[in-house]
Amino acid sequence: MREPFEITCPCCQGILTVDPVSAKVVKHAQAPSRAATFDLVEEVAKLHQSKATSDQRFSDALAGHRRHQATLSSRFDDLLAKAKETADEPPPTRDIDL
Numbered sequence: 001m002r003e004p005f006e007i008t009c010p011c012c013q014g015i016l017t018v019d020p021v022s023a024k025v026v027k028h029a030q031a032p033s034r035a036a037t038f039d040l041v042e043e044v045a046k047l048h049q050s051k052a053t054s055d056q057r058f059s060d061a062l063a064g065h066r067r068h069q070a071t072l073s074s075r076f077d078d079l080l081a082k083a084k085e086t087a088d089e090p091p092p093t094r095d096i097d098l
Contacts, residue, residue, distance in 0.1 A: 002020045009016050009028075017027035 004017050004019050004026055007016050007018060008014070009031075013031035015029040015031070016025050017029075018024070019026045
């Protein structure tokens with residue numbers, strides 16, 4: 001009679017003992033749990049780095065918004081001055097007015 005063999009479960013990484021005659025799992029052993037390594041100093045450094053990154057992104061976005069507002073304000077002032085200069089002229093004729 002053939003001996004049962006062991007394989008590693010692809011899902012849970014546990015050890016499965018399989019009977020070759022019946023092709024059924026005879027025994028299942030849990031995978032050894034890996035102890036989570038947690039370094040508090042490293043996690044605090046990551047937190048400070050992410051805060052600095054988010055602050056920098058916010059500052060960049062705010063500066064971009066202010067530049068955009070300044071550009072729009074400048075364009076509006078230019079067009080307003082042009083409209084005041086051409087206030088005496090009649091408006092251009094449109095195709096629908098003909």
